[in-house]
Amino acid sequence: MRLHKALEGYGYRPVIGGVWHRTFWGVQPPDGTYVDLLCGGSYRVSSRKKTCAIYVCHACEAVLAECRSRLARTHQDVNAWR
Ligand SMILES: [Zn+2]
Numbered sequence: 001m002r003l004h005k006a007l008e009g010y011g012y013r014p015v016i017g018g019v020w021h022r023t024f025w026g027v028q029p030p031d032g033t034y035v036d037l038l039c040g041g042s043y044r045v046s047s048r049k050k051t052c053a054i055y056v057c058h059a060c061e062a063v064l065a066e067c068r069s070r071l072a073r074t075h076q077d078v079n080a081w082r
Contacts, residue, residue, distance in 0.1 A: 007068055014043050018054035022064055038063040 012025040014035070021037045029035060033045045039059030 007064065007071065014045070015051045015053045016041075016043055018051060019057045020053035020055065021057045022060035 010026070012023050012028045012035070014021055014023065014037075021039060021041070021043070023035045023037055025035055028047070029045050031045055031047055035043050035045060037043060037057070037060060039057050
């Protein structure tokens with residue numbers, strides 16, 4: 001469910017140094033939680049730090065696109081077996 005939400009683009013997306021990343025978290029986890037970014041980095045959640053997004057992390061977007069297409073292929077495979 002959490003993964004599904006993130007794949008739809010509604011997941012928790014931290015802004016780090018002006019770069020807008022993506023995670024597989026559906027909602028913002030509690031402060032102090034370490035989250036993995038889709039691009040391979042990690043981030044310690046803090047609700048105190050407020051930065052504005054300057055640009056989107058293209059690596060995160062690429063990973064998300066790959067996950068979506070894999071999921072679509074998996075669903076096609078499942079349907080083919082029926
Ligand atoms: Zn990223």
